[in-house]
Amino acid sequence: MSGNFTVQADTIPSLSSAPAAWAQEVRANLTIELFDSMEAVRSDWAALERDENNSLHHGYDWCRAWVKTHDEPLAILRGQQDGQTVFILPLEIVRHNMVRVAQFIAGRFSNINTGLFARSFHDNMTPADAQALAGRIVEALKDRADLVALRNIPAQWRGASMALAALPTVENQNHAFQLPLSASFEATLQQLNAKRRRKKFRQQTRRLEAVGGYAHVIFRDTAEKHALLETFFEQKAIRFKALGLPNVFHAPETQGFFHMLLDSGRDGQNVPLELHALRLKGEHEGHIAAIAGLSRKGRHVICQFGSIDESVMPDASPGELLFWHMIERACAEGAELFDFGIGDQAYKRCWCTQETAHYDVLLPVTALGRLAAFAQRGVTRTKAAIKGNAQIYGLVQRLRARVSNAGE
Numbered sequence: 001m002s003g004n005f006t007v008q009a010d011t012i013p014s015l016s017s018a019p020a021a022w023a024q025e026v027r028a029n030l031t032i033e034l035f036d037s038m039e040a041v042r043s044d045w046a047a048l049e050r051d052e053n054n055s056l057h058h059g060y061d062w063c064r065a066w067v068k069t070h071d072e073p074l075a076i077l078r079g080q081q082d083g084q085t086v087f088i089l090p091l092e093i094v095r096h097n098m099v100r101v102a103q104f105i106a107g108r109f110s111n112i113n114t115g116l117f118a119r120s121f122h123d124n125m126t127p128a129d130a131q132a133l134a135g136r137i138v139e140a141l142k143d144r145a146d147l148v149a150l151r152n153i154p155a156q157w158r159g160a161s162m163a164l165a166a167l168p169t170v171e172n173q174n175h176a177f178q179l180p181l182s183a184s185f186e187a188t189l190q191q192l193n194a195k196r197r198r199k200k201f202r203q204q205t206r207r208l209e210a211v212g213g214y215a216h217v218i219f220r221d222t223a224e225k226h227a228l229l230e231t232f233f234e235q236k237a238i239r240f241k242a243l244g245l246p247n248v249f250h251a252p253e254t255q256g257f258f259h260m261l262l263d264s265g266r267d268g269q270n271v272p273l274e275l276h277a278l279r280l281k282g283e284h285e286g287h288i289a290a291i292a293g294l295s296r297k298g299r300h301v302i303c304q305f306g307s308i309d310e311s312v313m314p315d316a317s318p319g320e321l322l323f324w325h326m327i328e329r330a331c332a333e334g335a336e337l338f339d340f341g342i343g344d345q346a347y348k349r350c351w352c353t354q355e356t357a358h359y360d361v362l363l364p365v366t367a368l369g370r371l372a373a374f375a376q377r378g379v380t381r382t383k384a385a386i387k388g389n390a391q392i393y394g395l396v397q398r399l400r401a402r403v404s405n406a407g408e
Contacts, residue, residue, distance in 0.1 A: 029081050029082045029083075030079060030080070030081045030086075030136070031079070031080050031081075032077055032078070032079050032080075032136050032137070032139075032140045033077070033078045033080070033140075034075055034076065034077055034078075034140050034141070034144070035074070035075075035076040035077075035078065036073065036074050036075070036076070037074060037076070038060065038063060038064060038067060038074065038076060038090070040076070041076060041078050041085075041088060042060065044078060044085040044088060045060050045088055045090075045116065046060060047085070048085065048087070048088055048116035048117070048118065049116055051116075051117075051118075051119060052158070052297060052298035052299065052300065053114065053119070053157055053158055053160050054114050054115070054116045054117065055110070055112045055113055055114040055115075056272070056295055056296075056297035056300070056302065057104070057106065057109075057110040057111065057112065057113060058088075058090050058104070058105075058113070058114065058115065058116050059272065059297070061261070061264040061265070061272050062106065062261065062264075062272055063090050063105040063106065065106075065257050065260040065261045065264060065272070066092075066105050066106035066257050067092075067105065068260060069253045069254075069256040069257045069260060070092075070253050070257070072092040072093060072094055073092065073093045073144075074090075074091070074092050074093075074105070075091045075092065075093055075102055075141060075144050075145070076088065076089070076090055076091065077089040077091060077137065077140055077141075079121075079136075081121070084118075085118070086117065086118045086120070086121040087115055087116060087117045087118065087121060087163070088115070088116040089104075089115050089116070089137070089150075090104060090105045090115075090116070091103060091104060091105065091141075091148075092104075092105050093144055093145055096372075098368065099146045099147055099368055099369065099372045100144065100145045100146045100147070101145060101146070101147050101148075101149050101372075102141050102144065102145035102147070102148045102149070102365075103148075103149050103150065103151070104150060104151070106257065107150075107151055107152075108248070109248075109254075109257075109304070110151075110152060111152070111176060111302055111304065111339065111341035111342050112152060112154060112157070112176060112302070112339070112341075112342075112358075113150065113151065113152045113153050113164075114153065114154075114157060114162050114164065115150075115162075115163065115164050117162075117163045119160070121163065122160070122161060122162065122163035123160070123161070125161075125163050125166055127166065129166070130163075130166035130167050133163075133167065134167045134168065134361075134363055137363060138363050138364075138365050141365055142365055142366075145365050145369070146364070146365055146366040146368045146369035146372065147362065147363070147364055147365060147366075147368075147369035147372045147373055147376075148361065148362070148363035148364075148365060148369075149360065149361070149362055149373075149376065150164055150167075150360065150361040151172060151358075151360045151361075152172055152174075152176075152342060152358045152360070153165050153169070153358060153359050153360070153361060154176070154356050154357070154358055154359070155357065155359060157356075158300075158337070164361055165359055165361075167361045167363070168361065168362070168363070169359035169360060169361050169362075170359065170360050170362065170377050170380050170381065171357055171358070171359055171360075171380075172357075172358040172359060172360050172380065173380055173383035174342045174343055174344065174358065175342070175344060175355050175356060175357050175358060176339065176340070176341055176342045176343075176355070176356045176358060177339075177340045177341070177344070177348040177349065177351075177352035177354065177355055177356070178337055178338065178339045178340065178352055178353075178354040178355075178356060179191070179192075179327065179337070179338045179339075179340070179351050179352050179353060179354065180336065180337055180353065180354060181327070181330055181331050181335050181336050181337060181338055182331065183331070183334075184331060185327070185328045185331040185332070188327065188331055191353050192351065192353070201321070201324055204316045204317055204320070204321050205321075207313065207315060207316040208280065208313060208316050208321075211280070211282050211283040211284060211313065212280065212281040212282010212283050212284065212285065213280075213281040213282055214278055214279060214280050214281060214289070214318075214321075215278075215279050215281065216276065216277075216278060216322065216325040216326075216329075217276070217277045217278075217279050218274065218275070218276055219275045219276075219277065222262075222263070225262050225275050226259060226262060228275050228277060228288070228291060229255075229258060229259060229262060229275060229293075231288055231291065232275075232291045232293070232305065232307050233249055233255055235288075235291065235307035235308065235309050236249055236305070236307045237249070237250070239307060239308070249305075258273065258293070261273040262275070269296055269333060269334075270296055270297055270298065271294075271295060271296050272295055273293055273294075273295055273304065274293070274294050274295070274296070275291065275292070275293055275294075276291070276292045276293075276294060276322060276325075276326055277289075277290065277291050277292075277322070278290040278291075278318045278319075278321060278322040278325075280312065280313070284312050284313070287309070287312050288309060289308065289309055289312060289313065289316075289318035290306070290307070290308045290309070290318040290319045290321070290322040291306065291307050291308075291322075292305070292306040292307075292319075292322055292323070292326060293305045293306070294326065296335065299334065299335050299336035299337060300335070300336070300337050300339060301326075301330045301335045301337065301338050301339065302338075302339040302341060303323075303326075303338075303339065303340050303341055304341065306319060306322075307319075319347065320347060320350070323347075323351060326338075327351070338351075340352055342358065360376075360380065362376055362377065
């Protein structure tokens with residue numbers, strides 16, 4: 001068992017803020033083990049990820065694709081109680097300046113993080129349990145990290161309380177947006193002013209039909225879907241440059257991660273990553289006007305990314321048109337939630353009726369980690385304040401774009 005570290009209940013000092021007596025649910029027979037490879041806990045991982053409330057971003061295939069394309073040390077934490085695995089936290093250790101940060105694997109590209117928890121564990125968690133769990137996590141990572149930073153955790157997810165949200169948190173500056181789905185697309189549209197939406201859909205369709213029409217395409221062929229992903233990277237780079245934003249998809253290892261996800265196996269309707277596109281016909285035959293990457297776990301569909309090419313027919317709003325078809329298909333296939341992911345954007349508010357606040361857990365392990373946690377809380381709250389003020393946020397975006405254009 002390479003890299004194994006076991007934390008027994010009677011060896012952990014209490015946190016300064018914890019009560020003298022820990023709740024029995026956490027104290028009794030709980031151990032935390034640390035592993036430096038995913039394979040060591042694969043069977044337990046498979047059992048926990050079957051729960052629909054455990055994020056698809058913590059699925060084995062998703063994390064493995066990141067690990068195969070990145071070279072960061074792992075710190076997989078497994079919690080067991082009475083001999084049963086009750087949670088797995090898939091973590092990697094990343095250096096930010098001089099600080100060693102334990103964070104979720106592929107956390108930068110995760111739209112929702114939950115950890116992998118047995119329902120019986122988080123359903124019975126008390127505030128005292130949470131404080132004790134925080135102390136155990138810190139102790140398990142004392143020789144590996146300065147700070148534990150677990151981001152984008154919802155307090156509640158699909159009717160269940162999330163265990164990690166009970167730990168000390170700061171609200172993330174970004175929220176996530178979702179559209180609950182009904183059994184029929186028509187019933188789903190009723191949440192959104194169906195008459196107005198259908199009128200807009202007809203207008204978009206007529207504009208494209210006037211130049212030859214379009215098709216909603218789901219790419220299955222290996223070569224075609226990898227070529228489409230490259231087109232997405234190109235479209236997104238142009239968009240980021242126009243907005244004066246850094247291109248988060250630029251790194252070769254990041255692009256390799258998404259290419260590897262495309263090759264991960266499907267399990268019925270469940271899929272790590274599937275590419276959809278709006279492809280034009282007629283005068284602009286073959287032109288890809290919009291692209292989206294979708295994932296599905298159980299009844300939860302999540303949009304991982306999207307891009308548009310505004311060089312042709314921008315007035316037809318191809319990105320919004322693509323979402324229409326993807327949501328219609330999700331309804332037909334029995335999904336119950338279409339998730340637009342993190343980030344407040346106009347097109348998301350146009351579609352979504354549900355907004356979910358996310359929280360970050362920051363647990364200092366060392367003195368350096370305490371300083372980093374203090375600074376990070378300040379940065380997060382400042383960003384939240386800026387984004388909460390439309391005038392200031394608009395000014396920041398304009399300045400950013402101006403700086404980017406000046407550097408060309």
